[in-house]
Amino acid sequence: MLKTLNSPTMYLICGAIVLFVAGVSVFFMVRAWRAGIAIGMDKTKMKRTITASATFSVLPSLGILLGVIALSGALGTPLPWLRLSVIGALHYETQVAEAAAEAAGLSGLSVSEMTPRAFVTIAFLMAVCIMWGMVFSVFFNKKYLKKLSAGGAKTAKAGGFGDAAMTAMFIGLVSAYIGSYIGSFVSEKGLFTFSGSWIPLLVAAVSAVVMALFIWIEEKKKAEWVEGFALAASMLAGMAAAAIAAAL
Amino acid sequence: MEEKKIILTEEEKAKNFEAYNDRTHVIGRVVCIITLILLTGVPFVMGAFLGAMPDFKAVGRGFLSIGIVYFVSCIAEFLVYTPMLGAGGTYLAFITGNLINMKIPCAMNARDIVGAKTGTAENEIISTLSIATSSLVTILVLAAGVALLIPLQPILQNPALQPAFDQVVPALFGAMAYKYYRKNIGTAVWPLLVMSILFMLVPSLTGSTSFMIIPSGAIAILIAWMKYKKS
Numbered sequence: 001m002l003k004t005l006n007s008p009t010m011y012l013i014c015g016a017i018v019l020f021v022a023g024v025s026v027f028f029m030v031r032a033w034r035a036g037i038a039i040g041m042d043k044t045k046m047k048r049t050i051t052a053s054a055t056f057s058v059l060p061s062l063g064i065l066l067g068v069i070a071l072s073g074a075l076g077t078p079l080p081w082l083r084l085s086v087i088g089a090l091h092y093e094t095q096v097a098e099a100a101a102e103a104a105g106l107s108g109l110s111v112s113e114m115t116p117r118a119f120v121t122i123a124f125l126m127a128v129c130i131m132w133g134m135v136f137s138v139f140f141n142k143k144y145l146k147k148l149s150a151g152g153a154k155t156a157k158a159g160g161f162g163d164a165a166m167t168a169m170f171i172g173l174v175s176a177y178i179g180s181y182i183g184s185f186v187s188e189k190g191l192f193t194f195s196g197s198w199i200p201l202l203v204a205a206v207s208a209v210v211m212a213l214f215i216w217i218e219e220k221k222k223a224e225w226v227e228g229f230a231l232a233a234s235m236l237a238g239m240a241a242a243a244i245a246a247a248l
Numbered sequence: 249m250e251e252k253k254i255i256l257t258e259e260e261k262a263k264n265f266e267a268y269n270d271r272t273h274v275i276g277r278v279v280c281i282i283t284l285i286l287l288t289g290v291p292f293v294m295g296a297f298l299g300a301m302p303d304f305k306a307v308g309r310g311f312l313s314i315g316i317v318y319f320v321s322c323i324a325e326f327l328v329y330t331p332m333l334g335a336g337g338t339y340l341a342f343i344t345g346n347l348i349n350m351k352i353p354c355a356m357n358a359r360d361i362v363g364a365k366t367g368t369a370e371n372e373i374i375s376t377l378s379i380a381t382s383s384l385v386t387i388l389v390l391a392a393g394v395a396l397l398i399p400l401q402p403i404l405q406n407p408a409l410q411p412a413f414d415q416v417v418p419a420l421f422g423a424m425a426y427k428y429y430r431k432n433i434g435t436a437v438w439p440l441l442v443m444s445i446l447f448m449l450v451p452s453l454t455g456s457t458s459f460m461i462i463p464s465g466a467i468a469i470l471i472a473w474m475k476y477k478k479s
Contacts, residue, residue, distance in 0.1 A: 020282075021344060024283075025380045026384065029380035031271075031272075031376075035264065039265050040261055045362040045374075046373070049377045049378050049381070053378040053379075054385050056354050057350060058389065060349055060420070061386040061389035061390065068393065069405065081390060084346075085387050087283070089347060089349065095314070100314075103314075116300035117302075120301060123294060125310045127290065128307065129310075131287060132323070134342045136342075137330075137338055138280045138281060141276065141277075141339065142335070145331070161473065162365075165366075165469050167428065168468040168469045169328060169468065169469060170332070170352075171429070171468045172469070173328075173348075174429075176457055179446070180453070182447065184454050191449070204419070204422030204425065207426075208426035211426045212430075215430075230423075235416070238423070239413070242411045
């Protein structure tokens with residue numbers, strides 16, 4: 001079964017869609033670049049955006065590649081490759097694939113029980129579960145943004161709360177994750193036993209310290225170029241700390 | 249030869265941007281619809297090749313058990329991320345996925361580097377450039393990775409590296425936390441405190457951290473709003 005799932009035809013089907021989406025990304029990039037020039041934006045700013053985004057994306061992409069490898073044992077390589085290149089997210093796909101396998105009547109996500117019917121059922125369910133962001137965008141993106149900018153225009157008179165709200169939302173997002181690491185450490189193995197996993201906390205702390213160091217270099221030494229690599233390098237340091245901590 | 253510099257009036261800039269934005273919605277919608285058709289069509293094309301069709305009863309059961317959860321979380325994602333990413337960025341981000349672990353921090357990072365403000369034309373361009381770049385990098389890394397899967401597998405799955413790759417998200421949020429907390433510690437302390445206590449008291453909530461972003465974000469916005477009113 002795995003041999004069929006890894007056959008060239010399957011690669012071709014998935015590869016065609018990945019190629020389409022790559023084309024879409026290039027198209028959006030070129031359009032945004034041209035529009036940036038048309039509204040008089042600084043080219044160096046746009047170039048910095050591209051380099052910073054590219055360096056930042058390498059590490060999470062390697063993490064996603066691991067997701068492909070993890071799923072490829074049961075689903076073959078082409079389908080996970082497609083799902084994780086195009087729409088899916090690392091933490092969703094594995095969960096959905098597992099649940100879909102159960103719904104398809106398998107005892108879990110395993111290659112030994114996989115049948116063609118179960119496979120296409122899983123593939124379809126994965127598509128249906130994680131497509132709503134696109135569906136909402138088709139119907140509501142324009143209206144929603146219009147509404148926001150109308151509301152924004154009102155608050156803009158008072159100095160513009162929109163920017164502060166976005167920063168606050170992101171702080172909330174980060175805080176939910178950091179809070180979950182603290183909570184797991186304290187109560188994962190029984191309420192207030194302080195014996196849960198401390199690795200995520202250590203990793204977050206190390207990458208925060210390295211980030212602080214980069215910001216210090218950038219501000220004190222006026223080394224602006226550092227900023228483009230700071231996030232990727234901080235993450236690398238945090239991840240290295242996890243590998244070292246596990247080895248000890 | 250000296251490059252000729254075109255100087256635009258504010259009016260011309262606004263007009264150019266408006267035209268760009270209108271086209272973005274048209275293109276974004278069309279591309280989303282095509283991608284949706286392709287993605288939901290793939291299982292049937294594969295099915296034709298494998299000689300089997302999806303079991304719709306199982307799909308229905310599966311959707312009721314897990315799909316509903318993602319449906320609700322997609323509503324939340326759409327509401328939260330659309331204003332962060334702007335029009336072009338949102339279409340592209342929902343097509344290419346991996347929002348929380350990559351696209352959102354990537355766009356926020358780019359935005360910080362160039363100092364773009366929410367809702368501005370500059371922010372729209374920067375976020376689209378950032379997300380498009382990020383998507384291309386993922387596509388390239390995955391394509392290269394899949395092509396080199398056999399030689400790469402032992403390296404990537406090396407037990408010594410496994411713990412590092414399990415911690416991509418904490419590494420990301422640790423660095424981002426420092427960057428954002430240091431300038432907004434008054435706003436950050438409350439959601440962090442409330443979330444920490446909540447996760448300590450109900451550890452099972454860690455399975456739904458992506459939902460907890462909403463109350464956590466609401467607390468942060470509330471505090472920011474109170475500070476804003478005060479000032």
